[in-house]
Amino acid sequence: MPRDTLTPEQIVRTAVELLDDEGLEGLNMRSLGKRLGAAATAVYWHVKNKDDLVLLAADHIWREIDLPPLDAADWRGTATAMADRLHTMLTRHPWLVQAICSHLLYGTGKARYDDHLLGVFETAGFPPEEADRAAGALVTYVLGNALGASAMASLTRRLRREGDDDEELFAETLARAAGTAAGFPRLRARLDTTAATRYAAAPDGSYAAGLRALLDGLRPPTG
Template sequence: MPRDTLTRDQIVHTAVELLDAEGLEGLNMRTLGKRLGSAATAVYWHVTNKDNLVLLAADHVWRELILPDPNPAGWRTAAATMATDLYRMFTRHPWLVQAFTAHVLYGEGKSRHDDRSLAVYEAAGFTCDQADQAAAAVFTYVLGNAAGAAATASLTRKLTAGGATAEKHLQDAMSQAQEIAMRYPRLRTRLQTPAATDYAAAPDQTFEFGLQALLDGLERQLSSADHNHGVPKLTDPR
């Protein structure tokens, strides 16, 4: 594709597809150019460098998110909807979790999401600072859970590229992990149950369980404030 027929939107859309397939480590201008049917040099007429491309791709996928209306009566439903949708977005695009460790991510899409998240908690009754804390707590919880999916995606790519040798290394590592785990009573009990699959697997609905527990805590803060005719007090972990 000649330089003058390329658009930034085409480049970013194709970059997202490449990132979904190959992760951050698989993104380079030469591979992207091949997918676009263009020389790598033509891409540089529209994006500054790889870091700029990651930033644009990240902001593109942030625009996929659902943004419910803030509603004092339904703030918890709105918060859960946003958190669940964010988690699904991270698992659709696991490279984005990786990007948080190496890039400062910003843009219209992310700002639009962050602003609505704060609006949900402010509508619930939290003060400005407390809404910041609540939104950050939920976001950190979601990102931490999505890290598992990102790690699985990265491992899958390595296994695919490494073939039988990589698969054997994984099986050996899992066998050693289970052997160590069997020395501990609670882990041994879980590994010996009929429903057990592998040592590293998380129980079903773990994300939903933790999210509801986190929102329970935030709701209790609001209920306590209403009872005392004050504002909710979020405990400083320090």
């Protein structure tokens, strides 16, 4: 595809697809150009470098989040929807967690989400400073819960690139981890009732329970 027929939108959409498949470590202009049917040099006419491409791709996927209407009477429900939709987006694009840890990300897509989340708390009666804290706590909680999926996706890709059997290696590692845990009483008690292959996995419902606890601890001023 000649450079004059490429558009920034095509490049960003294709970069997102490549990042979903290969992660940050698999993104380069040559691979992107191959997917676009264009030379890598053609991509440089539209984006400066890989970091600029990651910035644009990251901001693009923030726009996928549907923002719920603000509702002062049910601000916890609205905050839960904001958290859940962010969590869904992060698990759909696990490379974004990696990018947040290694890039300075900004843009109108992310700003749109951040502004609305502040509105959830301000509409409920939180003063601006408390709204900032509440929004920061919620986003940090969701990011922490998405970290496991991001790390697993990155590790699986690395093992496959190196030619290792990722399923066999995971099973062997979990078995060794369970053996180590058996020397500690509380962990050993859980191993007695949980398959060794599930050792270190979060119990079902942990994300939802933690989010409820977080929101229950946030209260707008009264009076």
